[in-house]
């Protein structure tokens with residue numbers, strides 16, 4: 001009996017697949033265990049795009065909000081539990097992050113083909129790449145092999161994720177804490193080439209920039225008139241506007257817009273106002289290939305962020321696998337058997 005228990009305990013440890021060290025990420029990580037993984041993700045993303053073009057931008061954004069908070073570990077995707085305030089309701093995420101159901105759909109398809117193999121953290125990284133490709137942006141090879149976290153932290157997300165009010169100095173400093181360069185910051189902000197933002201995120205710059213009682217002077221007047229109509233003072237903060245002039249196409253229009261004072265968010269326009277970031281904005285506005293290359297580089301670097309904490313491969317991206325309190329479950333089972 002003692003041996004049986006020991007053996008079962010060993011099996012349990014194996015099945016948990018808990019790894020305390022940072023995983024070594026590499027391309028083709030699933031080439032043996034789930035060779036269809038990448039094509040499955042792409043197919044579901046393509047269907048999502050046809051159903052609602054914005055949804056793939058929304059899914060792409062998830063990689064940023066996941067990777068900056070304790071590494072790319074799908075902590076973002078965990079629903080709140082009675083014991084854990086997750087990241088979905090954090091300041092930058094509540095009423096803002098969306099299309100979690102697309103992630104669920106991708107995960108379901110992956111689980112059907114290769115049960116328990118592909119992590120939710122890798123799913124997000126593949127899906128973000130596919131969102132860019134499907135919108136006309138660059139392709140890059142993704143490194144895989146991440147584990148999913150066992151927990152999430154609303155507090156960490158609140159501490160880390162930048163506000164749309166951020167200025168370039170603050171963003172440069174924030175990104176440098178993740179070893180991301182000024183070029184990475186500007187290129188990755190180019191993700192705002194697709195998708196939408198809420199009036200809630202821009203009313204301060206339309207009517208009371210830095211507490212001045214005046215609009216942000218960096219906004220081009222005709223564009224400001226348009227935004228004022230979309231987002232009147234005291235209006236519905238959930239109304240959305242396009243982040244650039246071509247919100248379904250991943251291109252360098254975003255940077256052309258910044259040069260013309262037509263950035264949607266303060267955190268966007270500030271990249272043109274501030275000299276250090278401005279040179280990259282101008283370069284990317286004139287050379288789409290340079291933007292694409294820098295963007296892919298930045299996404300790969302951001303995808304490398306890891307916490308080094310224990311992890312697992314979640315079966316359902318919204319909840320951790322049911323193995324805690326695992327030992328009790330194990331002993332119950334073994335007692336029944338003997």
Ligand code: HEM
Nearest residue numbers: 057058061064096162163164188191195196197198201267
């Ligand atoms: C540089 C700092 C960044 C700030 C301050 C920022 C902030 C924001 C804000 C405020 C919104 C609109 C949210 C709303 O109004 O509900 C937004 C949307 C978006 N962000 Fe960022 N972001 C940043 C960087 C990034 C990065 C690095 C990525 C991805 C690589 C990204 C991807 C997106 C996408 C795709 C959308 C549109 C989502 C949709 O349509 O649902 N952002 N961001």
Ligand SMILES: *[C@@H]1O[C@H](CO)[C@@H](O)[C@H](O)[C@H]1NC(C)=O
Nearest residue numbers: 165166167168169170171210
């Ligand atoms: C940028 O933002 C930071 C943090 O909010 C603030 O302390 C700083 O004064 C701002 N810098 C400029 C030049 O506005």
Ligand SMILES: *[C@@H]1O[C@H](CO)[C@@H](O)[C@H](O)[C@H]1NC(C)=O
Nearest residue numbers: 176177178179180304305306
């Ligand atoms: C940044 O790079 C340094 C030196 O390579 C490394 O020690 C540190 O862990 C990195 N930080 C992050 C957040 O990846």
Ligand SMILES: *[C@@H]1O[C@H](CO)[C@@H](O)[C@H](O)[C@H]1NC(C)=O
Nearest residue numbers: 207208209210211212213214
């Ligand atoms: C503008 O912001 C400042 C500082 O946050 C605040 O004191 C002031 O009441 C605001 N003005 C308006 C018109 O909302």
Ligand SMILES: *[C@@H]1O[C@H](CO)[C@@H](O)[C@H](O)[C@H]1NC(C)=O
Nearest residue numbers: 095198200235236237238239
């Ligand atoms: C947006 O809608 C949500 C849910 O309907 C609501 O709880 C929230 O207060 C609204 N936010 C703003 C800024 O109006």
